[in-house]
């Protein structure tokens with residue numbers, strides 16, 4: 001990388017290799033974004049070409065109207081022509097003594113087709129929703145693609161989510177079938193996933209459960225309802241004709257946490273998502289057919305969907321998925337994996353980078369990382385120190401860091417500089433992807449000049465992969481994304497600024513979302529879980545800065561009766577574990593007498609947060625109960 005001032009530029013070598021080598025593409029795309037996306041869409045295989053590229057009926061919009069396609073034909077069938085025997089997927093299990101598994105494009109194609117036939121036999125039809133509650137094993141990829149093959153809509157639920165979290169997602173989607181596993185390995189332990197699934201499907205419409213035998217742990221089995229994944233596949237044919245999907249038919253639903261504890265199902269559709277997934281992967285990670293791409297995110301998150309499944313396949317690349325934790329059983333497990341498979345493109349989150357850094361650089365001395373070409377970061381702002389460590393110790397100052405900004409809602413990356421174009425600047429995500437118009441606005445909707453912080457917005461025609469609706473909840477869709485600045489401007493809920501070169505820096509969320517180790521939670525859903533406790537009068541949860549995880553939640557709880565405080569704290573924590581899962585556990589639960597409130601009764605969470613950030617608390621005189629702050633201060 002070439003350093004000029006505080007900017008880094010790609011070397012000649014990087015530029016030469018890259019799909020996109022010059023800035024010109026930005027101008028072309030900026031002038032006629034719809035035409036630009038159409039040009040990209042033409043590289044996808046369609047059964048029928050679209051009649052109109054973009055239709056805007058605020059707050060709704062459509063892309064490639066009238067187009068017919070199936071994403072799996074673009075991911076699999078298309079690759080049989082040239083890449084039939086090439087490895088598509090590498091799976092690294094957590095136990096080091098267990099062998100990895102690989103699937104060529106043909107093998108993956110066969111498995112997906114068999115699974116698609118099996119789903120059909122079990123009564124799954126086009127448009128039906130299928131719940132998937134699986135860990136990072138190849139069967140999760142096979143299941144998602146099998147759904148897409150027959151036009152069923154997959155709704156993947158993160159395997160570390162609790163049975164309650166699974167239940168509500170199954171209830172909202174009304175899934176009649178769930179694909180899960182007996183268990184999986186995490187830090188040397190077997191997690192009994194089937195037990196959680198059993199609990200989660202109670203009071204839902206799930207009638208059939210497909211179980212992958214992964215950990216071979218003891219599980220309960222209900223004859224007639226439960227089916228073994230591999231038994232189903234064995235008897236099925238290797239060919240399943242793909243459903244011809246309308247561009248705007250649903251491809252998948254993926255939930256993000258909501259304010260009230262009710263999650264929001266982000267709806268992604270077939271045509272636009274395919275185009276965006278393919279080209280963001282190709283240009284941002286510079287995916288070539290001889291690359292080995294490893295995105296560390298779990299499939300339960302959007303990063304897993306787009307960059308650990310669809311995008312690498314759409315680009316005919318080899319990609320890797322890993323079952324375990326990157327620092328287990330030794331802190332260098334992730335580095336071993338990079339070396340073992342010659343990973344060329346590595347995509348992770350700042351939390352992981354900070355964790356690797358904390359282990360100290362000594363354990364990395366034996367790794368040269370000379371296969372790596374591009375590094376990626378996602379999910380939360382990367383601070384300058386972590387950026388520099390990643391750039392120097394992992395990328396050896398050779399590899400650009402694509403700091404990619406996007407959301408579950410956007411389906412694919414929308415902001416980051418391109419590896420062959422640049423520039424890259426520590427702690428800045430970079431330039432919007434060609435064809436994407438973003439801006440920074442003040443509260444009134446005025447565009448802000450460089451270096452002024454405001455709200456990040458996305459302007460029409462948005463991007464083909466942006467969510468189309470919140471599943472079965474049009475009010476939520478309108479209120480969350482299309483109310484702040486009217487129905488024609490997408491409000492991201494992120495604060496950001498752009499520098500004089502147009503590079504964007506993400507400051508953080510302006511709503512109640514907190515990013516804990518890159519995982520998206522809302523303080524509202526934690527509060528809803530705590531409020532389930534009968535002794536709780538009220539509570540407030542805030543995210544406070546954490547050296548490794550970026551942010552962690554802490555809870556302030558007012559009790560009706562002050563009995564057995566320690567026990568109550570434990571019960572509150574177990575409530576959160578049961579309602580959401582272990583990722584949401586608060587760092588501390590403070591039992592307090594009162595919460596700071598405005599005179600109209602609004603809890604001032606901002607003040608609670610500032611007790612930890614050491615920012616000035618501001619004017620407390622407007623509070624109804626300023627004394628509450630001093631009392632809480634003593635407890636924290």
Ligand code: PRX
Nearest residue numbers: 378379380381403404405406407408506520
């Ligand atoms: O606040 C932004 C942050 O993550 C949010 C979206 O979270 P989620 O839907 O879980 O998707 C994460 C993975 C795509 C955003 O609103 N975020 C995401 N990427 C970045 C980021 N913050 C700073 N820098 C990023 N690169």
